Amino acid sequence: MIKMNMLQAVNNALVTAMEADETAMVFGEDVGHFGGVFRATSHLQEKFGKARCFNTPLTEQGIIGFANGLASQGSTAIAEIQFADYIFPAFDQIVNETAKFRYRSGGQFTCGSLTIRTPYGGGIAGGLYHSQSPEAFFAHIPGMKIVVPRNPYQAKGLLLASIRDDNPVLFMEPKRLYRASVGEVPEEDYELPLGKADVISQGSDITVLAWGAQVEVVEKAVEMASSDGISCEVIDLRSILPWDVETVCQSVEKTGRLLVSHEAPLTGGFASEISATVQERCFLNLESPISRVCGLDTPYPLAHEKEYMPDHLKIYEAIKHSVNY
Numbered sequence: 001m002i003k004m005n006m007l008q009a010v011n012n013a014l015v016t017a018m019e020a021d022e023t024a025m026v027f028g029e030d031v032g033h034f035g036g037v038f039r040a041t042s043h044l045q046e047k048f049g050k051a052r053c054f055n056t057p058l059t060e061q062g063i064i065g066f067a068n069g070l071a072s073q074g075s076t077a078i079a080e081i082q083f084a085d086y087i088f089p090a091f092d093q094i095v096n097e098t099a100k101f102r103y104r105s106g107g108q109f110t111c112g113s114l115t116i117r118t119p120y121g122g123g124i125a126g127g128l129y130h131s132q133s134p135e136a137f138f139a140h141i142p143g144m145k146i147v148v149p150r151n152p153y154q155a156k157g158l159l160l161a162s163i164r165d166d167n168p169v170l171f172m173e174p175k176r177l178y179r180a181s182v183g184e185v186p187e188e189d190y191e192l193p194l195g196k197a198d199v200i201s202q203g204s205d206i207t208v209l210a211w212g213a214q215v216e217v218v219e220k221a222v223e224m225a226s227s228d229g230i231s232c233e234v235i236d237l238r239s240i241l242p243w244d245v246e247t248v249c250q251s252v253e254k255t256g257r258l259l260v261s262h263e264a265p266l267t268g269g270f271a272s273e274i275s276a277t278v279q280e281r282c283f284l285n286l287e288s289p290i291s292r293v294c295g296l297d298t299p300y301p302l303a304h305e306k307e308y309m310p311d312h313l314k315i316y317e318a319i320k321h322s323v324n325y
């Protein structure tokens, strides 16, 4: 084990993947010599050469179009979209080609060996175009997986699993934690399972669910609630698609309450999907309405970022409200 921050863990996973698989290639805007705007791809070009780590033109649609071709011809394609806010020019390629290629070709071709890495989320004073959390747009596309790590250990294990998974994966990296989250990471090659949530702490009064950078925010709220004698079960979803319905529903059957928190705006956010499924599956176990503590329904505001955020105080209030309902 060595101490790494999340960027170092991502870089380490990329090195591990490229060493193990000579068809693996990393590409995107400025990922080559420069190592990417956050330096997640530092030294890859030096180590593996310009044919395996290279810059693309500034065209996200082009990056994913190229990635689809590369993946469908058998290479392991690892594309970087510089910020999740800039993924939308590639939306058509991802929705209509990446996710559907296997289905459309009757299994003859697949983009399964494509992983799209992209930093997401706010809390860095990045304003409108460097702060959004667009996971819900992609959760609507059968044929994709969506994975979000919350710490360096997860970042390496989940990224390696994503790169080697048989389906295209959107790997969303919480940029606020890139340098802030530091932890022990095994030096060797390892994978963590996709589609499996992580129950971080056991509790009996309410299940509190989040993913990525939002996990540490809910943990802060849960600490406050526990000093009021409220026992919370904290779950990190880790995968948005497919999401671990069994683990979440088992927990809600035990606690009788659910709070879901994410940074993306409330309306149409993935918390809505989770809430609908849980009320279908656990209706008779529910002691109070499912609570969603999410970003505000507004473009991501620079000046009012603090108000926009579903912070620990909003979550703490919602936990108390749910338990005293």
Ligand SMILES: Cc1ncc(C[n+]2csc(CCOP(=O)(O)OP(=O)(O)O)c2C)c(N)n1
Pocket (backbone or CB within 6 Å): 029, 058, 060, 082, 086, 089
């Ligand atoms: C659609 C989109 N993708 C990515 C970015 C992020 N971005 C901002 S500046 C920049 C580099 C621009 O380089 P260049 O076009 O050579 O102009 P320069 O700033 O070097 O004059 C990138 C990738 C963006 N603003 N919009």
